[in-house]
Amino acid sequence: MINNNSNPSLNFFPWKRKEVEINIIEWIFSQWKWDFWFIDVEWIDKWYFVFSHNKNWALDWDKVRASVKIFKWKEEATVLSVLERKLDLIVWEYKPWKNNRFWFVLPNNSNVKTDIFVPWKKSMEAKLWDIVWVHVTNWKWKNPEWTIKQILWKKWEKKIDVLSLIVEWWARFKFSDKVTKFTENIKNTNVKSNLRTDLINLFTFTIDWDDAKDLDDAISIKKLDTWDYKLFVHIADVSNYVTEKDILDIEAYKRATSIYLVDRVIPMLPEKLSNDLCSLNPYTKKLTLTCEMLIWNKGKIKSQKVYESIISSDYRLTYKEVDDIIEEKVKEKDKLKFWWITTLELIKKLTISDNLRQLIKNYRESIWVLNFEFPETKILLDENWNPESIKEYPRFKSNKLIEEFMISANEAVSKEFSEIPFLYRIHDEPKEDNLVKLQDTLNLFWIKFVFKNWTTKEFSILLEMISKLEESKKMFLEKAILRSLSKAVYSKENFGHFGLWLSFYSHFTSPIRRYPDLQIHRIIKEKIAWKLDKKRLNHYKFILDDVSKHTSDKERKAEKLEYKIRDYYTVQFYKDKVWEEFEVSISWVISKWFFVVLKDSSEWFVELTRSEFREDFQEHLDLNSGKKYRLWDTLKVKLIEADEIMLRLNFEIV
Numbered sequence: 093m094i095n096n097n098s099n100p101s102l103n104f105f106p107w108k109r110k111e112v113e114i115n116i117i118e119w120i121f122s123q124w125k126w127d128f129w130f131i132d133v134e135w136i137d138k139w140y141f142v143f144s145h146n147k148n149w150a151l152d153w154d155k156v157r158a159s160v161k162i163f164k165w166k167e168e169a170t171v172l173s174v175l176e177r178k179l180d181l182i183v184w185e186y187k188p189w190k191n192n193r194f195w196f197v198l199p200n201n202s203n204v205k206t207d208i209f210v211p212w213k214k215s216m217e218a219k220l221w222d223i224v225w226v227h228v229t230n231w232k233w234k235n236p237e238w239t240i241k242q243i244l245w246k247k248w249e250k251k252i253d254v255l256s257l258i259v260e261w262w263a264r265f266k267f268s269d270k271v272t273k274f275t276e277n278i279k280n281t282n283v284k285s286n287l288r289t290d291l292i293n294l295f296t297f298t299i300d301w302d303d304a305k306d307l308d309d310a311i312s313i314k315k316l317d318t319w320d321y322k323l324f325v326h327i328a329d330v331s332n333y334v335t336e337k338d339i340l341d342i343e344a345y346k347r348a349t350s351i352y353l354v355d356r357v358i359p360m361l362p363e364k365l366s367n368d369l370c371s372l373n374p375y376t377k378k379l380t381l382t383c384e385m386l387i388w389n390k391g392k393i394k395s396q397k398v399y400e401s402i403i404s405s406d407y408r409l410t411y412k413e414v415d416d417i418i419e420e421k422v423k424e425k426d427k428l429k430f431w432w433i434t435t436l437e438l439i440k441k442l443t444i445s446d447n448l449r450q451l452i453k454n455y456r457e458s459i460w461v462l463n464f465e466f467p468e469t470k471i472l473l474d475e476n477w478n479p480e481s482i483k484e485y486p487r488f489k490s491n492k493l494i495e496e497f498m499i500s501a502n503e504a505v506s507k508e509f510s511e512i513p514f515l516y517r518i519h520d521e522p523k524e525d526n527l528v529k530l531q532d533t534l535n536l537f538w539i540k541f542v543f544k545n546w547t548t549k550e551f552s553i554l555l556e557m558i559s560k561l562e563e564s565k566k567m568f569l570e571k572a573i574l575r576s577l578s579k580a581v582y583s584k585e586n587f588g589h590f591g592l593w594l595s596f597y598s599h600f601t602s603p604i605r606r607y608p609d610l611q612i613h614r615i616i617k618e619k620i621a622w623k624l625d626k627k628r629l630n631h632y633k634f635i636l637d638d639v640s641k642h643t644s645d646k647e648r649k650a651e652k653l654e655y656k657i658r659d660y661y662t663v664q665f666y667k668d669k670v671w672e673e674f675e676v677s678i679s680w681v682i683s684k685w686f687f688v689v690l691k692d693s694s695e696w697f698v699e700l701t702r703s704e705f706r707e708d709f710q711e712h713l714d715l716n717s718g719k720k721y722r723l724w725d726t727l728k729v730k731l732i733e734a735d736e737i738m739l740r741l742n743f744e745i746v
Contacts, residue, residue, distance in 0.1 A: 094535070131169050141170035147171050177228055186210075186218040186240075194367075197226055197238065215240035223252060225259060241558065253736075254355065254657060261653040264347050265358050274339045275362040280369055289401040295441060297325065297407040298372055299414055299494055300694050302429065305367040306350075306359070308604040310405050311497060313445050319389040319705040321448045325501035328370040329379040330603040331613040334361070348646035350605035353657045354471045354479075359605070366604050374405040375428075381601070383501040387448065391455030393561050396504035398429060398616055407432055414490035418446045428654055447656055449493040450502060456718075460549035462591045464570055469693050471661045479665035498601045499592065506598035509616060512624065513632035515608045515640055517599050519589040521580040522546060530576040536710055536723060537569065548593040551577075564677055568724050571679070581644040582608050584636035608643050659739040666741055667734035673746055678725050681710045686721060688729060688743065696741040699727060721745075 129141045140160055142150075148171040151158050155176040156193040158169040186197055197208040202726050210226065218224050223290055230237040244259065258265050267275075291312070298310045312324035334340045351358040359366045372378050382401040386394045410428045416422040417439055425435045457463070468485035506516060522530075527543055534541055534554075541554050551573065558569045577591065582599075589597040603609040615632060618624040676688035685699045702715040711722040721727070729743040 131156065131171075136578050140167055142169045142171060148173070150174050151177075181692045184213070186220065186224050197224060197240075208238055210238050210240060212688065216240045218242055218243050222246065223256060254353075254485075254660060257660065258353075258358070258653065261649060262657065263351055263358050263653055264343075265648070267343065267362055271339055271343050271362065275364050276593055278333055278364065279371065287400075288379070289382065289399050290399045291324070291326070291380075292377065292404045294403065295406045295437060296322065296324075296403050297409055297438070297441070298374070298405055299409045299411060299490055302412075304411050305363075305371065306604045307372045307405075307408070308370065309494075309498065310372045310403060311445065311494075312403075313441055313448065315444050315447075320394070321387045321389070321444070321451075323385045323387055323448065323497060323500065324498055325383045325385070325601065326372065326380040326401065326612075327383070327501075327601055327609075328372055328604055329368050329381050329400065329613065330361070330365070330610050331617060332626070333369060333380050334610065336614060340365075344607055344610065345642070348643045349608045350745055351650045351653060353654060354661045355473055355477055355657070359609065361604060368605050368696050372403070372405050374408045376434075377402055377404050381600075381616065383504055385407075385500060387452070387500070389451065391448075391451035391453070393500060393504055398505060398508055399620060400617065407438060411488040411490045411494075412486070414442055414493070415488045418441050445493055445497075446489070449489075449496050452496045456592075459593055460552035461593045462548060462551055462555065464555075464574060466570065467565070467693055471658065471665070473661070479661045482662065482665060482694075484693070496636050499597075502600050503592075503594050503597055505612070505616070506586075506594075506596035506601040509598075509612070509619060510596055512615065512619060513584065513629060513636055514586075514615060515598060515612050515636055516583050516586045517580055517589065517597050517608075518583045518585075518587045519580040519591050519597075520587060521590050522577050526576040532570070533572045533710070533723075537565065539569070548590055564726075565724055568677075568679055579648075581649075582640035584596060584633075584640050606643075608639070611639055656739065658694075662692075663734045663736055663739055663741060666731060667736065670734055671732050673728055673730050674743075676727060676729050676743075678721060678723055678727070681705075681712065681721070681723055683707075686712060696743060698743045698745060706737050 098278045103331045128140055130144055135523050140158070143156070146169070148156075150171045151233055156171045157173050157175055158171050160167050194275045197210055210224065214229070216224075218240055220359070222243050224240045225242040226238045226240050227241045245255065255265070261453055294312045296310050296312045298307045308328045308330075310326040312326070314322040316322060316549050334344060340361065347358075347360045350360045350366075356511060361370070370378075372380070380401045380403050381398060382403075383396060383398050388394050407428075410429055413428055417434065422428070422434055424434055424436055424439065465487075468487070469482055470485045471479050472481045472483065474480045502517070506514070527546060531543065539554075539558065541557060543550055547746065549571050554573065555570065558566055561569070580589070580591070586596065588595050598612055599606055600612060601609065603613050615624070618628060674690060676690055678686050679689040679695055680687040683705045685697045687695045698719075700712055700714060703712040704714055704715060709722065711720050728746040730746050731741060732744050733742040735742060
């Protein structure tokens, strides 16, 4: 158990604190170029510094047991033992040593500082500079013995750096021959309409990005004489093709999520399913699960039902097209992107949809849900996969329309099936020490706001208060608020969703790309088909805890890989801009350096050689110039290095 007073700022007599010992169940990561690490503890949403002399031969991603001590008012961790080695899927370069008598592998990950010795018998006859996949076979002392599991690529092959990062982060970027062959034998299931609710003649449309291929949700809508709305959210019935414990299900579980990188998508399911059989492409009969909701004219869900259905989408629309139609920039009979013609019926349905979006938005604002609006950037690549620009991702009203409708469906489904074993998307209330840090930050910016009960409403009021500030300060404070919140995870227990202020919330709307959605689709179908007997109920009670932990873990790893690949291409973009000057703002201040944010919204750091860190004021005093650097000061910096090994940009103050 964690001592609730583990934050020194919350303890009146911190010097009397005893050492707190914690069983750590997360991984060790390396932190920048200084020789220290940190332990990220999922279940308390906190991390602890580990200095090199305290890491006890632990390496990246090892599961460790550690103790935590207070030293100079800070909490530090010391690794007591390595519980489980995880260094078994890493990419390296193969190299001989001493006249080919010994062979070593050079780590691509510069955080690994142990020797990687590979006996010749376990080398698979790899050649000089081959990119190889190795794992530990024996770890008795500080230097383990390794074996080459697979020769991956030659060093000169295209975009090896990206592929190496993908493998290092355990992403399954290829499907095995067995999975491919199994998928090829799957045929489109022609289910008779009398076994499903036939919605083929119901006007239906999809809204997505221009380049999307896995269309897993479609919309139908009606406005009733009572002025209420009937909203149909149709979701691809992936579980019809991927049955429990078949080879596709096992592979999908291992992946747990699709990963969206700058230059590619690593799908959870093979393309034949994700882009064809399960994708709700227009003018084709598709098997779906439909969540049909009756929504009051005040924007609140009145009732819902879920059933198996068959649909045929009438339109494939893009976000921009929907905005243009609603804003009357596109008229009747105008041509749309995918060769469709705008009709009066389409215009009417989209207008009704936008009216319902506004009603739902008003209702959610009335109950004070949290609403963050961060600009997203997109790295554009040329035909040779080289970054040519970094631009802000366009944001349309119809993005919010789809978000509101999907949230409504997720809430309705979660509530409908809450009395049986189910998977929930939970978002816990903030931790006390995070709120203390947030309160300190607000005080620095002279924001007169004091938390009383730490409710969603209080956070929403705070967001509304800072929305009136200048854009740069507003964005920084929104990020500070977001950092103070807990992470959303999957759970078989329902603890509600703090950010959305919902008692019931599950992920239902993306079974093509998220395994938890696929899992609850199976449960739903068994329930509505009266097949959920005592044996099956016990089965789900038994497996859902592992499913929730596994998918939460894979989701975090996927996010970190996405950030890694983004950093890789950002560094590639800026490497020709070394010695150029940039106008930046300070977005985060810690003891050794401060972070700055560029106009493309990416954050990097500036290291100060001689400075005094004043934590109470979140500022650095430059001991050479006497100048102070505080949160969200603007300054000019010069790019001095685009580090392609550590994947970071290094700046100095001009």
